[in-house]
Amino acid sequence: MSMLDRVSIFGRSPFGPLAEHARKVHECVSMIPPVAEAILAGDTEKISHLQHEISKTEYEADLLKDQVRQNLPKRYFLPVRREEVAGFLSEMDKIADAAEDFAVTATLRKLDLPEELHREFLDLVAKVLQVSESLLSVAEHLAELQKECFVGAEADDVLAKIQQICHMEWESDKLNRRIARHAYGMLDLDPVKLMLLERLCRALSRLADHAENVGKNLRLMITRK
Amino acid sequence: MLTTFVLIAAIVIGLYMAWNIGANDVANAMGTSVGSGALTLKQAVILAGIFEFSGAFFVGGHVAETIRKGIVDIDVLRASSPIREPAPATAPGRSSSRPAEESGEVRPPATRPAAWALRDPLRVKLVMGMLAALLAAALWLNVATFFGQPVSTTHAIVGAVVGFAVMAAGLDTVVWSKMGKIAASWVVSPVVGATLAFAIYRLIQRHVLRHRHPVFMAKRAIPLCFGSVACILGLSILYKVLHVGRGTFYIALPLAMVFGMAVGLVARAVLLRRTAALRYRRKDRYTVVEKWFGRIQPITACYMAFAHGANDVANAIGPLAGVFHFARGGEIGSKAPVPLWLLAMGGVGIVVGLATYGYKVMRAIGKRITEITPTRGFAAEFGTASTVLVCSLMGLPISTTLVLVGAVMGVGLARGFAAIDMKVIRRIFASWLITIPASAIFAAVLYKILMSFV
Numbered sequence: 281m282s283m284l285d286r287v288s289i290f291g292r293s294p295f296g297p298l299a300e301h302a303r304k305v306h307e308c309v310s311m312i313p314p315v316a317e318a319i320l321a322g323d324t325e326k327i328s329h330l331q332h333e334i335s336k337t338e339y340e341a342d343l344l345k346d347q348v349r350q351n352l353p354k355r356y357f358l359p360v361r362r363e364e365v366a367g368f369l370s371e372m373d374k375i376a377d378a379a380e381d382f383a384v385t386a387t388l389r390k391l392d393l394p395e396e397l398h399r400e401f402l403d404l405v406a407k408v409l410q411v412s413e414s415l416l417s418v419a420e421h422l423a424e425l426q427k428e429c430f431v432g433a434e435a436d437d438v439l440a441k442i443q444q445i446c447h448m449e450w451e452s453d454k455l456n457r458r459i460a461r462h463a464y465g466m467l468d469l470d471p472v473k474l475m476l477l478e479r480l481c482r483a484l485s486r487l488a489d490h491a492e493n494v495g496k497n498l499r500l501m502i503t504r505k
Numbered sequence: 506m507l508t509t510f511v512l513i514a515a516i517v518i519g520l521y522m523a524w525n526i527g528a529n530d531v532a533n534a535m536g537t538s539v540g541s542g543a544l545t546l547k548q549a550v551i552l553a554g555i556f557e558f559s560g561a562f563f564v565g566g567h568v569a570e571t572i573r574k575g576i577v578d579i580d581v582l583r584a585s586s587p588i589r590e591p592a593p594a595t596a597p598g599r600s601s602s603r604p605a606e607e608s609g610e611v612r613p614p615a616t617r618p619a620a621w622a623l624r625d626p627l628r629v630k631l632v633m634g635m636l637a638a639l640l641a642a643a644l645w646l647n648v649a650t651f652f653g654q655p656v657s658t659t660h661a662i663v664g665a666v667v668g669f670a671v672m673a674a675g676l677d678t679v680v681w682s683k684m685g686k687i688a689a690s691w692v693v694s695p696v697v698g699a700t701l702a703f704a705i706y707r708l709i710q711r712h713v714l715r716h717r718h719p720v721f722m723a724k725r726a727i728p729l730c731f732g733s734v735a736c737i738l739g740l741s742i743l744y745k746v747l748h749v750g751r752g753t754f755y756i757a758l759p760l761a762m763v764f765g766m767a768v769g770l771v772a773r774a775v776l777l778r779r780t781a782a783l784r785y786r787r788k789d790r791y792t793v794v795e796k797w798f799g800r801i802q803p804i805t806a807c808y809m810a811f812a813h814g815a816n817d818v819a820n821a822i823g824p825l826a827g828v829f830h831f832a833r834g835g836e837i838g839s840k841a842p843v844p845l846w847l848l849a850m851g852g853v854g855i856v857v858g859l860a861t862y863g864y865k866v867m868r869a870i871g872k873r874i875t876e877i878t879p880t881r882g883f884a885a886e887f888g889t890a891s892t893v894l895v896c897s898l899m900g901l902p903i904s905t906t907l908v909l910v911g912a913v914m915g916v917g918l919a920r921g922f923a924a925i926d927m928k929v930i931r932r933i934f935a936s937w938l939i940t941i942p943a944s945a946i947f948a949a950v951l952y953k954i955l956m957s958f959v
Contacts, residue, residue: 289913289930290876293923355928359920427878428791429920431715 291356295423297348302419304341305372308334308379309412316405319386320398331383338376345369360501371493378487385479404455408484411448411491430502442495449492456485508832518639519825520854526817527858532866534809537882539867543802550864554856556807560814561852563745567900568816569843572823577670578680583627585674628831630673633955635827638665641947655933657904658820660940668945669952690901694892695911702888702915709880723794728773730801734808736765798879805886812893813905822851881921885912
């Protein structure tokens with residue numbers, strides 16, 4: 281008789297868990313600055329400790345990701361496209377991967393960076409962290425946004441923030457370039473060190489790239505229709 | 506003796522159907538209001554009772570008539586009745602000798618003319634058929650409930666009437682043109698509900714939620730919502746109460762509009778006074794809007810209850826009215842409306858169901874639906890109630906639940922819900938598809954059994 285009595289026509293919302301996943305990913309990213317400082321200080325023990333932490337957190341993020349995916353059957357009628365949700369998740373996942381990659385690279389070998397590069401390296405790390413922070417503040421609004429049907433002032437705020445993220449990604453690219461030019465210009469720098477530095481920077485710039493992709497994905501979710 | 510038995514059985518089963526409707530379906534209307542805390546359980550039961558009853562009483566007759574005599578082609582049935590006594594419709598003396606019948610006066614059923622009535626095979630078929638239909642629908646409801654399937658009383662009763670008619674005198678007995686209209690309305694009504702809900706929710710989005718100052722706009726929108734609901738309710742009651750013939754609509758419409766406007770103005774005054782000193786932070790503005798929209802929820806819930814009563818009372822009373830009419834010797838082809846006391850009885854049955862069991866369902870639903878915020882609830886319920894009410898006025902028996910499901914989908918299309926489980930929606934639609942043949946078969950079998958006693 282009453283259908284609402286026996287069956288619920290509403291499925292589990294994926295938006296809350298998405299934000300939770302984003303928080304876990306940011307947790308990984310927020311461990312990058314301590315790693316960077318440890319690299320510069322030459323504290324290998326701290327690096328390997330942090331690397332384990334990041335790997336653990338990344339694994340937890342993976343579990344969350346699988347959970348969201350499992351609770352997203354095809355039969356759900358969502359206000360956004362399923363592919364958008366899946367894309368959002370996989371880009372988020374790649375951010376965590378990049379963060380882990382950064383930490384793992386740092387454990388490969390003790391890296392005594394010349395003093396001149398310290399400032400620029402830390403700048404880049406700070407910029408990437410900033411990108412991730414903005415992204416988290418955006419992703420945390422997801423559930424809220426859904427409640428307001430992706431319209432209204434809130435959505436406009438989020439769109440503006442996404443624009444900011446894109447801008448910061450560009451800035452981080454510039455910082456990356458500057459470090460590369462500086463490092464490659466140092467003729468007495470050990471090639472292996474150069475290679476490792478290059479790999480660290482590449483992990484960071486990849487992280488920022490994926491963050492930008494998440495933002496773009498979110499923008500698609502909001503501006504559909 | 507037989508007549509008395511049949512009448513008592515019909516009343517008992519009819520009341521049981523009404524009880525069922527009240528127990529299970531009314532909660533659809535009030536659940537959200539209880540869940541959001543806009544109404545206490547007690548208030549919800551009282552309001553639902555009042556509005557279900559008035560819907561049944563004032564507007565319920567149209568659909569009841571359809572079920573009583575719109576589906577079965579009496580001429581075909583008459584032609585198939587082998588022993589033909591003079592048909593009462595053609596006997597001039599008889600109809601004038603019992604004018605009290607039509608005015609709905611209660612009479613002891615075992616009086617002579619009524620006892621005579623059941624000697625006419627045509628009447629026997631009609632009476633037993635309607636009784637079988639009622640019984641079949643009630644049985645099917647219980648079977649479906651036992652298997653945990655959601656099922657619509659409307660589809661059960663219409664299917665059952667069709668079932669007995671086909672069993673009685675073949676496929677031609679069903680007025681297929683009318684059935685076609687009813688079946689079309691089953692397809693169209695959820696779509697209309699969805700469209701209405703979508704449009705209303707889009708309007709709220711555009712003019713309130715997306716606006717630069719949502720709270721300011723909500724102050725304007727809420728009295729409008731109050732007013733329009735009051736206007737529609739007023740119109741449907743006035744239309745029935747005034748009843749001055751052809752021009753009724755043109756008298757009722759301005760009156761209802763004035764009533765709606767008055768309600769809107771009062772709502773506006775109250776709202777402005779209550780919120781004059783209201784301070785809120787910018788990030789809370791949507792919460793404030795939703796909270797205020799929560800104030801409309803009781804009135805849309807009442808609207809839902811009214812529309813539901815208007816349409817669904819017929820599921821219990823339509824066949825019952827048929828049994829009474831034919832068993833007590835009412836003219837077979839008559840245009841006499843369904844007696845008001847029967848509608849009132851159906852209304853009472855619904856209210857009793859609500860009071861004895863419905864409140865439990867209401868509480869359970871209210872707890873479960875957290876997805877439906879007041880703005881979404883308003884759009885879905887307004888769309889549903891308007892569709893159901895219009896169908897009731899057109900005499901089309903439709904399922905309130907299906908229209909509500911359609912309306913929820915409509916809000917979903919406007920990106921209103923995080924996730925709607927399409928599998929469940931499909932299950933609901935499938936279960937009403939099964940209901941029609943199932944209750945038809947039940948009715949056919951029961952009809953055969955009942956006829957074997959005569």
